[in-house]
Amino acid sequence: MVMTLNIAKKILSIGKEEARKLGVPCSIAIVDDKGWLVALHRMDGALSPTADIARDKAWTAAVFKMPSSDVTRFGNPTSPGFGFNTQNWNDRLTTIAGGLPAEAGGKVIGGVGVCGGTTEQDVSLCQAVVEVISQLTSNKSGSRLT
Amino acid sequence: MKELTLEMAEKMLEAAERWASDIARIPCSTAVVDKAGALIAVHRMDGAAIATTEIAIEKAWSAVAFKIPTLMMSRWLDPRTVGEPLGDHAFGMVGRGKGRLCFIPGGIPITGDDGEIIGGIGNSGVPSGVGDISDTSVSQAGISALYD
Numbered sequence: 001m002v003m004t005l006n007i008a009k010k011i012l013s014i015g016k017e018e019a020r021k022l023g024v025p026c027s028i029a030i031v032d033d034k035g036w037l038v039a040l041h042r043m044d045g046a047l048s049p050t051a052d053i054a055r056d057k058a059w060t061a062a063v064f065k066m067p068s069s070d071v072t073r074f075g076n077p078t079s080p081g082f083g084f085n086t087q088n089w090n091d092r093l094t095t096i097a098g099g100l101p102a103e104a105g106g107k108v109i110g111g112v113g114v115c116g117g118t119t120e121q122d123v124s125l126c127q128a129v130v131e132v133i134s135q136l137t138s139n140k141s142g143s144r145l146t
Numbered sequence: 147m148k149e150l151t152l153e154m155a156e157k158m159l160e161a162a163e164r165w166a167s168d169i170a171r172i173p174c175s176t177a178v179v180d181k182a183g184a185l186i187a188v189h190r191m192d193g194a195a196i197a198t199t200e201i202a203i204e205k206a207w208s209a210v211a212f213k214i215p216t217l218m219m220s221r222w223l224d225p226r227t228v229g230e231p232l233g234d235h236a237f238g239m240v241g242r243g244k245g246r247l248c249f250i251p252g253g254i255p256i257t258g259d260d261g262e263i264i265g266g267i268g269n270s271g272v273p274s275g276v277g278d279i280s281d282t283s284v285s286q287a288g289i290s291a292l293y294d
Binding site for chain 2: 016039041044052
């Protein structure tokens, strides 16, 4: 199971629908398991920097295989990872909430990043999208989407 | 057309992908930016090289930044065009725009109703250069979708 453009398009349209319901124009980025961009949409009315931030969140979630906000624990002054924020992570590392790894069949197949609303809105939108991915890929009828 | 919307961008990407997969038969990346050069949407087709996403965005940005297709900009750097009009005269331009300027053919600005540039489209993954099957032709297929 890998992230394909078809899956990305499908979940983008669902994510955008959710965002319209919330009334939050936002950017949604989908990356593959190595963090490389597969698709990104910036909704009308979303600020232009949201595109890059969404992409950074998706990258962070995919390569660390954890929610982007969880990455902060590495930077705790008492942890051995203190100072890791000063490393050059391809300029992509972010600790802002709103990026989640996309899992299918117990494996991380990519990442999703949402930016545009408050942190809570971003996270809830992101969760909705990630859940769709696991549903799409878990049931047999969804496999034709790949 | 006064402004590019995400809906229009998706329509363009759809058409570009169809062209790339049915006619060029090469997976590639396509990006659409607005009149400020800010990304609206980008798609990387399955099997397209990972570097193509960034290059597609850069081409679209460059086309908007200079308001001309990057095919014409590539001529600025072509050493064979020394002394010719619009020929090799801009080598210092390489790496400008915080490294975002891209002189590879494949980016085209999109013109609105009143002749203003309202955005740009860029494509990467198909051989660039000039020809029937090129990055530019995929971008053109995308722009044509606006007039369907």
